[in-house]
Amino acid sequence: MGIQDQFKDKAERLQQKAKGSMGNARDEADERTSRERQERDDAMPAADRARQEAQDRFDQDYDA
Secondary structure, three states: OOHHHHHHHHHHHHHHHHHHHHHHHHHHHHHHHHHHHHHHHHHOOHHHHHHHHHHHHHHHHHOO
């Protein structure tokens, strides 16, 4: 195995490690967002919750 192959293998391992870290960070952010949304929903009256959900859907549809 030549030096070039060793560097190529190391680069591939680091790339896979970075992808795994990004996926973990994304999962944690999704979980945190879900938990915060649940806490917010538990604290809101039904009418306010419905209004907030409608606003969230509207915002999501028009995010660019």
